Amino acid sequence: MRKLLNHLMSGYGALFFIFLYAPVILVVAYSFNSNPVNVMIWKEFSFDWYINLFGGETNLSDSSAYVESTDQLFAALQVSLTVAAFATIVSTVLGTSVAVAIARYRFRLQGFYRLLLMVPMVMPDIVLGIALLIFFVGVGMNLGVTSIVIGHCTFLTSYVFIVVSARLAGMNPMIESASADLGANEWQTFRRVTLPLILPGVIGGALLSFIISMDDLVITYFISGVDSTTLPVFIMSMIRRGIKPEINAIATMMLMASVLIASAGIYFKSRKA
Amino acid sequence: MAVSDPTPDFLKIKNAFRHFATPEGGSVRALDGINLNVASNEFITLLGPSGCGKTTLLNIIAGFERLDSGSILLGGSSLLELPAHQRPVNTVFQSYALFPHLNIGDNVGYGLDVAGVAKKERNRRVSEALEMVGLSGVEKRRPSQLSGGQQQRVALARAIINRPKMLLLDEPLSALDRNLRSKMQIELKNLQSELGICFLFVTHDQEEALTMSDRIVVLNGGKIEQLGTPDEIYHRPASRFVTEFIGESNIFSGRVLESTPEFSRVDLGGAEVICNNPTLSAGEQVSLLIRPEHFHLKAADEPSSSRGLTAVLEQSVFIGRDHQLHCRMGNGQEVSALIRSSFKALQAGQPLTLEYDPAAWHVIPERERVNEVI
Numbered sequence: 114m115r116k117l118l119n120h121l122m123s124g125y126g127a128l129f130f131i132f133l134y135a136p137v138i139l140v141v142a143y144s145f146n147s148n149p150v151n152v153m154i155w156k157e158f159s160f161d162w163y164i165n166l167f168g169g170e171t172n173l174s175d176s177s178a179y180v181e182s183t184d185q186l187f188a189a190l191q192v193s194l195t196v197a198a199f200a201t202i203v204s205t206v207l208g209t210s211v212a213v214a215i216a217r218y219r220f221r222l223q224g225f226y227r228l229l230l231m232v233p234m235v236m237p238d239i240v241l242g243i244a245l246l247i248f249f250v251g252v253g254m255n256l257g258v259t260s261i262v263i264g265h266c267t268f269l270t271s272y273v274f275i276v277v278s279a280r281l282a283g284m285n286p287m288i289e290s291a292s293a294d295l296g297a298n299e300w301q302t303f304r305r306v307t308l309p310l311i312l313p314g315v316i317g318g319a320l321l322s323f324i325i326s327m328d329d330l331v332i333t334y335f336i337s338g339v340d341s342t343t344l345p346v347f348i349m350s351m352i353r354r355g356i357k358p359e360i361n362a363i364a365t366m367m368l369m370a371s372v373l374i375a376s377a378g379i380y381f382k383s384r385k386a
Numbered sequence: 387m388a389v390s391d392p393t394p395d396f397l398k399i400k401n402a403f404r405h406f407a408t409p410e411g412g413s414v415r416a417l418d419g420i421n422l423n424v425a426s427n428e429f430i431t432l433l434g435p436s437g438c439g440k441t442t443l444l445n446i447i448a449g450f451e452r453l454d455s456g457s458i459l460l461g462g463s464s465l466l467e468l469p470a471h472q473r474p475v476n477t478v479f480q481s482y483a484l485f486p487h488l489n490i491g492d493n494v495g496y497g498l499d500v501a502g503v504a505k506k507e508r509n510r511r512v513s514e515a516l517e518m519v520g521l522s523g524v525e526k527r528r529p530s531q532l533s534g535g536q537q538q539r540v541a542l543a544r545a546i547i548n549r550p551k552m553l554l555l556d557e558p559l560s561a562l563d564r565n566l567r568s569k570m571q572i573e574l575k576n577l578q579s580e581l582g583i584c585f586l587f588v589t590h591d592q593e594e595a596l597t598m599s600d601r602i603v604v605l606n607g608g609k610i611e612q613l614g615t616p617d618e619i620y621h622r623p624a625s626r627f628v629t630e631f632i633g634e635s636n637i638f639s640g641r642v643l644e645s646t647p648e649f650s651r652v653d654l655g656g657a658e659v660i661c662n663n664p665t666l667s668a669g670e671q672v673s674l675l676i677r678p679e680h681f682h683l684k685a686a687d688e689p690s691s692s693r694g695l696t697a698v699l700e701q702s703v704f705i706g707r708d709h710q711l712h713c714r715m716g717n718g719q720e721v722s723a724l725i726r727s728s729f730k731a732l733q734a735g736q737p738l739t740l741e742y743d744p745a746a747w748h749v750i751p752e753r754e755r756v757n758e759v760i
Contacts, residue, residue, distance in 0.1 A: 292496070293471045294477045
């Protein structure tokens with residue numbers, strides 16, 4: 114009886130993970146399917162979709178692919194990378210500074226500020242997107258890479274703040290007192306003691322910000338201009354013209370990049386000092 | 387490190403007050419008018435139960451806390467205006483607070499690196515400091531690779547390398563096991579005389595305080611209960627609090643029956659004792675202290691004397707060289723005695739005469755205080 118129950122439980126566990134990952138595995142598998150007409154019917158293994166994406170010569174007809182020119186795709190990727198890079202740098206600096214300030218100093222409204230820093234993470238994307246759009250239009254700012262970077266920073270700062278705060282909370286504050294006691298001023302203490310000890314958290318937060326920025330669709334959709342389409346927004350517009358197999362190849366490559374960066378992020382975040 | 391002539395009032399604390407708000411909305415006086423002068427070569431211990439203000443005072447001298455009012459002078463100049471990193475004092479922390487990301491050499495050399503001392507001299511002083519604490523050749527190891535006792539020594543080396551005018555030690559031995567602790571107590575005392583600087587040592591362990599200190603400051607509720615040498619604190623405690631906090635003691639309340647310049651007779655409620663204390667006057671109510679080790683058992687064939695308390699043995703505990711006797715006097719009061727173990731076994735229920743030297747009695751001044759909460 115007990116054995117049967119154990120078998121049922123492991124079966125349930127397996128089903129649960131199949132439910133979670135089956136769609137993703139299918140996308141990866143079918144990105145190598147050469148059938149140009151029906152995405153879900155397996156024909157034969159081929160790298161055609163990948164070759165086609167990178168502008169290589171294939172025997173696929175033009176109508177079977179979305180991407181009219183590889184340049185468009187690469188332009189979108191370039192916008193995404195630029196946005197992610199700048200948004201990551203700015204939000205990492207801001208998030209780390211505010212985390213240190215809130216963890217190490219005492220000031221008025223401290224608890225309230227901490228709460229305000231958490232809110233963007235639970236704020237509906239739609240609300241943030243609309244709010245940012247109205248704001249940018251209101252102040253007369255042109256929508257483009259800059260507006261997307263500013264928009265992303267509003268919520269990425271929160272992610273960095275939370276990751277770095279967790280790292281700071283696990284640190285013995287006496288260590289910083291010891292540094293001051295030995296003659297180091299606040300800047301020396303930060304550079305020689307605090308920063309090296311929270312660095313894994315800072316790098317983890319930065320990598321997390323980078324993939325969230327690369328991946329963001331809803332907020333970016335509201336605040337991207339005509340000539341500043343990011344990769345997710347570009348893919349969204351492709352999908353509107355029907356699902357074609359090429360999308361599987363793009364999705365697979367994005368997945369690989371995300372997994373790599375996220376793994377690096379987790380590695381740094383949990384690394385012992 | 388040359389030993390210079392001691393300055394008597396090197397550290398001067400005047401009317402130091404500090405209070406903290408409690409979560410319940412009240413306020414606790416951590417320091418309630420502390421006045422203290424410490425010599426430049428003194429090993430002074432702040433002793434008291436948790437919450438007595440000893441760590442607060444240390445943190446204020448180190449610069450991690452501020453003072454509400456009062457002044458602290460070190461070598462004639464005020465400390466309070468200086469931020470922690472500019473004060474000529476260094477601290478050994480209870481948790482050691484070693485830098486986990488730096489190796490031992492860089493931990494010990496931290497103060498010199500921050501000050502920009504040239505590499506050659508820095509390395510020389512690092513090995514010199516490690517040698518002083520008996521821990522040479524571990525420069526390349528990480529703090530996590532060392533035992534608690536070794537980390538303690540690193541913390542010590544790191545604190546003395548800047549040649550502070552005063553070393554603050556915040557219960558540095560509390561995490562060590564008993565044997566290592568007694569060893570470190572002696573080493574600390576030796577290090578202090580070698581360096582010839584003032585050590586301000588904070589502890590709640592009375593044995594530790596008695597072993598190492600030149601003078602002990604007994605703190606309670608933010609006030610100084612007594613300031614004195616270990617001998618004074620142990621044998622002539624200034625209050626009931628000090629008596630109960632330091633060592634084992636028998637405390638009796640009584641009324642003085644007769645007082646002459648040579649001796650006094652005090653009635654403990656059914657039992658009478660003779661003590662040498664010329665300050666008493668007949669009719670006065672007093673608290674009397676006698677330490678358990680100041681009793682001795684009278685042999686059966688000795689003539690009876692009036693200088694003994696009769697009591698019935700309730701329990702005898704063998705603690706190695708000595709026996710701890712728990713007895714009850716005729717009037718129901720408990721009395722404990724510490725006597726040298728002998729081959730003659732004592733039986734529970736056996737009547738005993740606990741003899742004493744009249745000079746062993748100490749009259750505790752009646753100066754009772756309750757911990758005040760504003």
